Amino acid sequence: MGKLYLVPTPIGNLEDMTFRAVKVLKEVDLILAEDTRTSGKLLQHFEITTPMHSHHMHNEHKTVDGIVARLQSGEIIALISDAGTPAISDPGFLLTRACVEYNIPVECLPGATAFVPALVNSGLPNDKFVFEGFLPVKKGRQTRLKQLAEEPRTIIFYESPHKLIKTLGNFVTYFGAERSISVSRELTKLYEETVRGTAQKVLEHYIEKPPKGEIVIIVEGKK
Structure with missing residues (x-):
């Protein structure tokens, strides 16, 4: 064997x-x-x-x-x-x-995975969390967002740069403009960046500065 x-x-x-x-x-x-x-x-x-x-x-x-x-x-x-x-x-x-x-x-083997450093450096609670990965592109997306709006644990998402603005807009709509989030991109690379703030503020940031690279989003759970 x-x-x-x-x-x-x-x-x-x-x-x-x-x-x-x-x-x-x-x-x-x-x-x-x-x-x-x-x-x-x-x-x-x-x-x-x-x-x-x-x-x-x-x-x-x-x-x-x-x-x-x-x-x-x-x-x-x-x-x-x-x-x-x-x-x-x-x-x-x-x-x-x-x-x-x-x-x-x-x-x-233990080793690299993107969501762990993004979660740890987000400043959001990491004692309990859920990993969602990529949201559905079309079918089931709205339903899943409505369900996650009630999730009390910190939520982890993966997203591509060209869909980030849409997803952040969804968070404002379904989770609320004041929900705290953290967006990490290009982790471990030369231009690594983490942007933290409310869903609305982070959305405005990336509307002004379109993102590049692989992205991990950490979203505060419902209080």
Whole structure:
């Protein structure tokens, strides 16, 4: 029986790659990568020559059975995403679930994930929180926002820069203009930025200064 490793990769700064992650990626038989071009640069930087196959949201339903068969035959395989920890708003859940079902050992290494530093540096309560990831684009969005408006715990969202203004506007509408929020973008990178304030004030900030880069939004729960 083989083993599946879930290996976090840096969300921006390559110095956040752990020694253990590099060691595992060098020793496994195969690396499954969300985008082999993106991951190829990472592997080259750390002089990792392990063979790599593509495993992403568009093909994971088709490839899981084949990967499970390889694991059952004794191969040791690592799964990485483009950035951060696999299965956190990235591919990984389906394969992990299949491995658990077939009693294949699974080990997830600790490492980079975007929402943890965004939550901790937000200044909002972090003893209890809910992770929402990306909101529905169309169907179910309004319903979900109405439900979350009553959530008492701190709420974590991921968002793309071109949808941030719309989402902040939704927060003003459904959560209230005075709800405290924190927006972190480009975490660990050269132009890392966190903007804190009321939903209305943060919305006005990004209307004046359109955002770039990956974004994490932390929203205060209902008091």
